[in-house]
Amino acid sequence: MDPVNVAVIYYSSTGTVHALAHAAAESAEKAGANVRLRRVAETAPPQAISANEAWGRHLQETADVAEATLDDLDWSDALLFGTPTRFGTPAAQLKAFIDTAGRLWQQGKLADKVCSAFTSSGTAHGGQEATLLALGNVFYHWGGIMVPPGYTDPIQMKAGNPYGASHVAADGPPGEVSLQAAGHQARRVVEVAAALKAGRSAV
Template sequence: MNKPKVLIAFYSRNQSTEQLARAVAEGAIEAGAEVRLRRVRELVGADVMQQVPGWLDNANAMNAKYEAPTEADVEWADAIVFGTPTRFGSITSELKAFIDGLGGLWFQGKLNGKVGSVFGSTSSLHGGNESTLLSIYAPMAHLGLVIVPLGYADAAMFKAGTPYGATHVSRQDSLKPDADHLAVARFQGRRVTQVAHALHGHPEAVAA
């Protein structure tokens, strides 16, 4: 039988969100999923990116590792997990542009019933992690996704993360996600896979 298919579509500038994405992928694979890990692309050119130290180099390095997500990836997936840093308390324009580009699939009803979940990171403490994740819930509802939060269904949730999704605070990019935050992200991958299994009938999936 086919494995549950999980697409992780994320944007990351300084690798914190990338590390969460990789942990989500690890959890999903552990639970029996087939995973596609994709990084959405910048909306600005190299001249703009060069004004922010490290942005262009990091983007080039990550884009060499990850393909850009496509409509075909979305149609393939049983579950879609979005990941984003916070921009003024909300989703990045890069990830939002990708979501906005799914109108054709939405119009055809091809997104209805797919599992949806979110994770993210901020630079500063109280910098908008929860508001950012919640801001993505609205477009997921419009797309017809079955939104899967984390609640407190795993012991890892009592040490890190939020009930809305895995998170991290980088403190001006001086910290990378620690073991507790990565554990939450792995749980998120397992939980999404479990729900995709329940909704789409893939018997090989392992319960989270």
């Protein structure tokens, strides 16, 4: 059986979600998946970016990360979406990308993909669960198969978020617990997607 194809698609303004996405991509690769790590296009006005030194610096540092396209969605067996919280909802940049996927949805090409999501917020309880649940609404419409991390690994008892890996940016860059939680989530996604792919090929 061919390996599972996993697209890790994210938006990150200052690097927190990028770090979680990178950890997820590495873990998925170690689990045997073909992985595409993709960032969505930056749509914020230049004056907003230039007003935040960390934002502008991160944009330059990740210029070599390929931008997500609809082909990445079509290619994938499993999707991991990452976004910072924006008032309890996904960032507009990620939502703008999602909103371009209507053609694939109409063709039924987004159905039956394994889907999961991760996030960060500026403060503790700053909308993390609401953001992940909001992305769940997208997966429901697509007919995706949602795979949260739950409490399926001891790291989740430390990370504490069964909906998806998350981090509080005010605590600094993601540390060992947050990165391990993102890695566990990605492994779980790969394992479930591989089992589904094997089952379908056996039918």
